Amino acid sequence: MGPPRPLLILFGCVPGLLALLALVMGVAGVDRTAPRAAVPEPPPVAARLSVPRPVARPPIVxxxxxxxxxxxxxxxxxxYDDRVxxxxxxxxxxxxxxxxxxxxxxxxxxxxGQTGAKQWxxxxxxxxxxxxxxxxxxxAGGIDRPVTGAHTQGFNHRSAGIAAIGTFTGGAPVPKAMTEAIARLVAWKLGLAGVDPRGTVRLVSSNSLSRYAAGTATVLSTVSGHNAAFMTSCPGAALTARLPQIRALAARYQGR
Structure with a gap:
């Protein structure tokens, strides 16, 4: 799970066949010179047009x-990214x-463990x-800022990773205080970009080690389990089952 970085290409007007040739050469150049992992895609139109939905920031240690x-x-x-x-x-x-x-x-x-054995x-x-x-x-980077994480292979851009401390496989109890705190955090963090916790978002994979080949666009829930993007059982069946409740509660905290 390593974090990734951006690139943009702009063509002027080139007449006739020269325009077509310039376009083909330009696309080939992108593939050769910049790995997909370093090119975060622009946010979907819905995210760009959304307005902030202020929610009080929960206490964060x-x-x-x-x-x-x-x-x-x-x-x-x-x-950093432009938003979460x-x-x-x-x-x-x-x-x-x-x-x-x-x-x-x-x-x-x-x-x-992550900075030692895994060398993150x-x-x-x-x-x-x-x-x-x-x-x-x-x-590190600032609680209020859209810090690029290293939590979800292929989808670290424009996302935040929230880890529940513990193991929440099938049958494990998930504390109410934990899910409520996660919902408040989600409501605040997504509210900064006006994103509905019950909605979906179009994301582009930056790494073929995810469930999707690099460059593949996919639609995911705005609040997803790690297993939606990576071949893993994380966050465990018990916590995965609580995601609908977390989404609904976070939306309620946003006043939706």
Whole structure:
């Protein structure tokens, strides 16, 4: 799951056959010089024309509260998109019976695993939510900004990744405080771009390691599970079953 970057081509007027030749050469040049992963597609028309739908930002614990000097790794500057038009829900696939006071350590462990063994530049998730409903800032770059994450292979652009701390396979209880906090976070984050949490969005895959070959456009729910975009069971059957409720609750928080 690595993050990706942008490119745009503009042609002037070229008469007759020269125009056709310039067009063919230009398209070939794009394929040779820039990987799909570095070319975020423009947002769909609905997203461009939507207006912000302000929702109060829920309390979010900054990363400075869980990331200590001993754990911090050197990393490149954060990357940004123009807005967030989709949210992907994950689980951390870690034990459920934790004490919420111990969550900063748990997040440090996730960070250490992703930046250590996996050699990512930072924690992949933009936000993490614990079973008590506390929301934590994950990836660096600014809580209010559209930070490009590293959470959903092929679909990190214009999306935010929210990880539920725990393992939510079939039959696992999903705490009400957790789903309510996720819904409030979704309502606020998508509200900045006027996006309806119950809607759909057209996204273009930037990486063939996702469910879709690089360059493939697909329509996904604006609030999707990780498994909608990548071959995985994440966020687990139990949390996946709660997504309709999260979408509806987030829409309600937006006043829809």
């Amino acid at each position: 900054p990363r400075s509260k869980w990331l200590d000097a001993a754990t911090t790794r050197e990393q490149p500057p954060p990357r 038009v989709a949210v992907f829900i994950h689980h951390t696939d870690s034990p459920n019976g934790y004490d919420c006071a111990d969550v900063p350590r748990i997040i440090r462990d996730v960070y250490a 530049d930072d924690i992949g998730y933009n936000f993490l939510v614990d079973r008590c409903g506390t929301i934590y800032e994950g990836r």
